[in-house]
Amino acid sequence: MKNLILALLMGSAFLSCKKKTTDSECGDKICTEEFRSIVIRFVDNKGIGTEVKDVSVVNQRTGEKVYANSSAAANLIAGAHIVVNDGNTKSxxxxxxxxxxxxxxxxxxxxxxxxxxxxxxRCACHINKVSGPEQIIFD
Known part of the structure; x- marks a missing residue:
């Protein structure tokens, strides 16, 4: 009787190990801990950073405004603005x-x-800039 109970316990333990441990559609993923941001600089016609107002970033696919939720200090550099970061990855x-x-x-x-x-x-670890300028130049 003890052998039967022991065999049943071992069998159930063995079968439970075959269960899938992740329910994610993204599969097993290992992401780095870096935090990416994309910065654009607004410069005058001499290439010097210039102060801007009413900066907006709009996703052309969705029509929604994009807000970079970062406390990084890019705005301390004249004309530099963080326009998107890893906080926006899922959108x-x-x-x-x-x-x-x-x-x-x-x-x-x-x-x-x-x-x-x-x-x-949805399954990306980080944002990735594909194309576009590094700066916007005012005349």
Whole structure:
């Protein structure tokens, strides 16, 4: 009788080890702990960082505004703005989304825009810039 109970316990323990441990559609993934941000600089016609107002980032696929939820100090560099970071990964598509960045120069009152393409996705560990300028130049 003891052997039968022991065999049943061992059998159930063995069968329970075959169960899938993750229910994620993303599978087993190991991500690094780095935190990526994409910064764009607004510069004047001499290449010097300039102060801008009314900076907005809009996902052209969804029409929604994108907010980089970062306390990083990129805004301490003249004209530099964090436009998207790893906090936005899940709201971006794996194929990449076009993000329209717009800002108005405080000095010249001129408004300029640029489009960058950024990948993300529900299963992505980090954002990835595919294309687009590093800076927006005011005339």
């Amino acid at each position: 971006l598509s794996e194929e990449g989304d076009d993000l329209k960045i717009t800002g108005t120069s405080v000095d010249t009152k001129q408004t300029k825009s640029a489009v960058i393409k950024v990948q993300g996705g």
